[in-house]
Amino acid sequence: MTLDDPRIRFTTALVEELRGRAREDIALLPFLAPLIQGMRDGFDDTPADAPNPPPPTFAETLPQVAVSAPLAECLPDMARLTSWKTVLSEHPDVDPALQKGMYAAHVYGALGIMGCERLRGGFFTLAPNIHYPLHTHVAAELYFCLSGTLTLRHGVDGDPFDLTAGGYSITPRERAHSLTTGDAPVLLYFAWVGDFTAPIFWWEKDKAGSWYRAQWLRGATGIWERGTREPVAEDLIAAQTLNRD
Numbered sequence: 398m399t400l401d402d403p404r405i406r407f408t409t410a411l412v413e414e415l416r417g418r419a420r421e422d423i424a425l426l427p428f429l430a431p432l433i434q435g436m437r438d439g440f441d442d443t444p445a446d447a448p449n450p451p452p453p454t455f456a457e458t459l460p461q462v463a464v465s466a467p468l469a470e471c472l473p474d475m476a477r478l479t480s481w482k483t484v485l486s487e488h489p490d491v492d493p494a495l496q497k498g499m500y501a502a503h504v505y506g507a508l509g510i511m512g513c514e515r516l517r518g519g520f521f522t523l524a525p526n527i528h529y530p531l532h533t534h535v536a537a538e539l540y541f542c543l544s545g546t547l548t549l550r551h552g553v554d555g556d557p558f559d560l561t562a563g564g565y566s567i568t569p570r571e572r573a574h575s576l577t578t579g580d581a582p583v584l585l586y587f588a589w590v591g592d593f594t595a596p597i598f599w600w601e602k603d604k605a606g607s608w609y610r611a612q613w614l615r616g617a618t619g620i621w622e623r624g625t626r627e628p629v630a631e632d633l634i635a636a637q638t639l640n641r642d
Contacts, residue, residue, distance in 0.1 A: 403474040404440075404511055407504070408432055410468035411586065415541070424567050428539045428588045431516040432505070440505075441512025446480040452500045454522045455481075458544035458584035463562035472543070472584075478510055479503065479519065486616070488623040498524030501619075506593070508619045518588035523547065529576040531600040533610075533637075536591035538568040545583035550575045552639035553600070553608070573600055573637045597621065600629065600637075608634055 399405065412432050419425040455476055462469045479502035487496055499522070503509035506517030518539075523529070531553065540547070540560060547560045551574050560566050568574050570591055598610040612624035 403471060403478060404504075405436075406467070407471040407475050408436060408440075408511070410465060410471055412436065414465055414468055418565065425539070425565070427537065427590045428516065428518075428567075431513050431590070434515075435505075435511065435513055441514075443507060443509060443512040448478055449480040449482065449502075451476045451479075451481045451502065451520075452522060452524075454498075454500070454524050454582040455520075455584065457582050458522065461544040461562060461581065462584070464543055468543075475504065476502065476520070481520075482618065482620055484521075484621060485613075486620050486622045490611070490623070492527070494524070495527050495529060498527040499529065501587070503619070505588070516588055516590055517593055518586065521585040521587045523576065523578045523583040523585075525578055525580050525582055527578050531573045531575045532597050532613075533571050533573050533600070534589075534597040535570055535595040536589035536593060537570045539565060539586075539588040540568070541565045541586040541588075543584045543586060545581050546579055547583045547585070548577040548579070550577075553634065553637045555639045571636075596624065 415425055415429045419429050459472065481500050481502045483496065484499040484501050485491060485496050501519060501521045503517060503519040505511050505513040505519065508517065509519055542560045542562050542564050544562050548557050549560055549566055550557045551572055553573060597613045599613065600608060600610050602608050608629040609626055610629050611626045613621040614624050616622045
């Protein structure tokens with residue numbers, strides 16, 4: 398890859414954005430270090446899918462992008478190079494608006510267009526007025542908001558907080574979290590570090606007040622598919638209770 402390759406220009410701009418923030422928050426370093434290593438040693442070629450166009454929500458987010466000009470200028474080219482897919486498969490228990498309202502395009506890692514063993518990352522769009530329920534995964538996760546406003550909540554009783562363009566949020570491994578959008582679509586850069594193969598679990602409370610979690614497994618195409626449902630053990634609930642008296 399040459400310096401004028403859109404993938405290198407995007408990575409250079411992204412590293413500069415995150416490097417400045419990492420000077421004040423070392424929690425960003427696990428998400429930054431694999432990119433710096435890739436820039437130094439080269440990224441592996443990956444057998445990525447043929448490019449698939451982004452959803453309409455991607456273009457709708459561009460006028461509200463609030464990051465550095467070098468990073469913003471790379472976004473249309475990178476959107477054309479990547480393969481966009483729905484995040485979730487269809488299932489009777491999933492709101493169709495949610496299933497059709499979330500798309501992702503991997504840039505880094507086995508599912509992306511730039512090989513990176515220690516990190517998976519890319520773009521994530523969310524349509525207006527959708528709610529992605531509480532869920533957990535083994536990998537730690539970074540959300541870097543490029544456009545729009547996303548409301549997050551951590552734990553079963555955590556207070557909601559807003560993530561706006563130019564801001565970021567780190568979700569520790571195994572921390573339950575939910576995502577909610579308002580009247581405008583949201584564009585994120587996401588990154589995972591940790592175990593990429595483990596399932597994710599959606600948490601839900603029934604009318605009797607009991608917690609259950611539904612397993613989701615990543616299919617061969619990269620789309621998450623619904624698995625089994627089970628009660629949540631009391632010790633797991635206690636670990637996700639953040640506002641203790």
